Amino acid sequence: MQPSRRHVLAGSSALALTGLSALLSACGRSSGGAAAATAGSPGAAGRPQDGAAFPVTVQHKYGSTTITAAPQRVVCVGLLEQDSLLALGVVPVAVTSWLGAAKGEIYPWAKPKLGDAPLPEVLDSQKLNIEQIATLRPDLIVAIYSDLKQSDYAKLSKLAPTIAAPKGHVDWGTPWDETAQLIADALGKHDEGAQLVASVKGDLAAAKKSHPQFVGKTAVVATPYEGAYIYGPSDIRSQVQHALGFTFPAKFEDIGGKTFGGSISAERTKEIDFDVVVWLDSPANVKSKLGGLYEQTKAFREGRTIYVPSAIGDSKKASTYASAFSMVTPLSIPWVLKRYVPQLAAAVDGKTSTKVAIIHE
Known part of the structure; x- marks a missing residue:
């Protein structure tokens, strides 16, 4: 690899x-x-x-x-x-x-x-x-x-x-x-x-049906890596988003070419501004690694961000939820949906007062 x-x-x-x-x-x-x-x-x-x-x-x-x-x-x-x-x-x-x-x-x-x-x-x-x-x-x-x-x-x-x-x-x-x-x-x-x-x-269809507000909204999964790494539409995490009704942002459809994703420079981080943005990292790491540029987006200011850290707080204990989020399988998907769908619902509800929980398990 x-x-x-x-x-x-x-x-x-x-x-x-x-x-x-x-x-x-x-x-x-x-x-x-x-x-x-x-x-x-x-x-x-x-x-x-x-x-x-x-x-x-x-x-x-x-x-x-x-x-x-x-x-x-x-x-x-x-x-x-x-x-x-x-x-x-x-x-x-x-x-x-x-x-x-x-x-x-x-x-x-x-x-x-x-x-x-x-x-x-x-x-x-x-x-x-x-x-x-x-x-x-x-x-x-x-x-x-x-x-x-x-x-x-x-x-x-x-x-x-x-x-x-x-x-x-x-x-x-x-x-x-x-x-x-x-x-x-x-x-x-x-x-x-x-x-x-x-x-x-x-299970995926039921979650989509019970959350019609997901349909047509743009969503992307990213992580700080060589700038900001965006998981493309071929990535299995993006495929779950699609099954729930979300669309992949057109401007990044060709990201990575014939791979599952690709990086953009840190200076372009402000372009990651969609209806839902999922970061596979902690809020502190995203801010420090990308120079605070993501915090200037509407997605951040309006509370449309989901963070999925790989470790639980300062304990450095590996996050089971982060593992499930990346390990998209017939057994992990139902487990993830119980936790992820409420996060998505909070992110797209249009209320800046709604906080999207970070899952610590």
């Missing part, structure tokens, strides 16, 4: 990303580039049905991957796929370190799904250790929320069937629902995955 991305994926003051290694052994082989399953067969068009006999075949940006039996030892090379696995009844044997705010990168919203199973091994995100992964004997490797290169995909595929991000998305930009469905398909649980996605989309 590029050093710059380690900071902005979770906010400039977020805990360091770690972990990209251990997996499981070759209980199968990726077909990387082989033809998809024939129509009508299990896994046709990458859409295996629950109860269908393996093998199943799924499609992704590096071709197609065939899984010959129900995976038992799954390793997450991506940063957040463990939530979808747990939601579908599979406990990964290894995950990749990202936020570091929970043991085993299993957070409160996902912990009940772990049951009595041991926490997964946590891998180092800064180096893809093929040898270490091999010793873990994987039968499925999942690398969707990642910037996996084709050369590394080829290496991993020699160990076990490997799933990369689907076509058509920037690195770190696969929508949460596509991630969940792709994982479900690889597990031979297409219908269960579809039900999971539909349930969470129902």
Whole structure:
């Protein structure tokens, strides 16, 4: 992962990303580039049905991957796929370190799904250790929320069937629902995955319906980094805003080009002035890092700002809420909505007297 991305994926003051290694052994082989399953067969068009006999075949940006039996030892090379696995009844044997705010990168919203199973091994995100992964004997490797290169995909595929991000998305930009469905398909649980996605989309739709004041309002998520870093429309946080009815500001639609976001100079901070502005940092850090320029915007003066610090006050204790905000998954989204929707409602109510709470948990 590029050093710059380690900071902005979770906010400039977020805990360091770690972990990209251990997996499981070759209980199968990726077909990387082989033809998809024939129509009508299990896994046709990458859409295996629950109860269908393996093998199943799924499609992704590096071709197609065939899984010959129900995976038992799954390793997450991506940063957040463990939530979808747990939601579908599979406990990964290894995950990749990202936020570091929970043991085993299993957070409160996902912990009940772990049951009595041991926490997964946590891998180092800064180096893809093929040898270490091999010793873990994987039968499925999942690398969707990642910037996996084709050369590394080829290496991993020699160990076990490997799933990369689907076509058509920037690195770190696969929508949460596509991630969940792709994982479900690889597990031979297409219908269960579809039900999971539909349930969470129902939660988002219900929040949007009950807050019509959100619809059409502009909202952006940013963090102080090399000036002000703006998470673009392809970023998973921005995708949640869109699902709630907000629109991404047109002036920054091309920010970062083919990435999930990009920085503007600190001098341009006053351009970050929309109906809602979410900062992944504390008020004090935003002010000091950007020279107080954001405090000159209408969004700040009119109380349309939400702060999501990565640490709780002076305690430096990692914020569970900040972790959930960045880790957009079928398990984290319902947990976040209970806290985030009231913040959004307070930000857009048009009353300067309404204070937007900073969540300390």
